[in-house]
Amino acid sequence: MARIIAGTHKGRRLVAVPTDATRPTSDRVKESLFSRLEGYDALRDAVVVDLYAGSGALGFESLSRGARSLEAVDKAEAAVRTLRRNAEFFGAEAPPALRREITVHKADALRYLGSRSGPPIELLFLDPPYSLGDAELFKVLSAAREQLHQAATVVIERDAGSGAPSLPEGLEIFSEKSYGSTQIFMVEPTEAALPH
Incomplete structure (x- = not known):
């Protein structure tokens, strides 16, 4: 069972998706990843989108460590039910001072991004099926x-054997780290892609 490692909800256990189809990020990888994100100041008051959530x-x-809002997206019904249950810990069940804005979307990642109309994404998690x-x-x-x-961080989790992802123009890898069979890539917009 996954748990929140640090922040306002430290120790809170999260409901797991009742299927073998998901591949939860290990606590060791999460701890290292979030330590790096905090070092980049990528969490404080951030608009977070978690695709393949x-x-x-x-x-x-991210919410426990100071992000402002979360859009959690998954196309699997079991995952969406689990997301809604876990969201209650940060919404109705949380003390008023600890409540966060959370929306859960049952959608394909590509379709969701094509129809999204929220504020610019400041932290994007992409942990797709391998x-x-x-x-x-x-x-x-x-x-x-x-x-x-323009100052967003994109976190891509992949199987270590997959290698670096191909990136569209306007994005570049600024950090990569391997954890056994898992590889994490951190990506950011390039200066050329920023509005002038």
């Missing part, structure tokens, strides 16, 4: 690029 562990960890092909990931990143804040 599963139980929402990455998005909810079976998602590079071409499909490229399409999702292309759609996401149009929604990103």
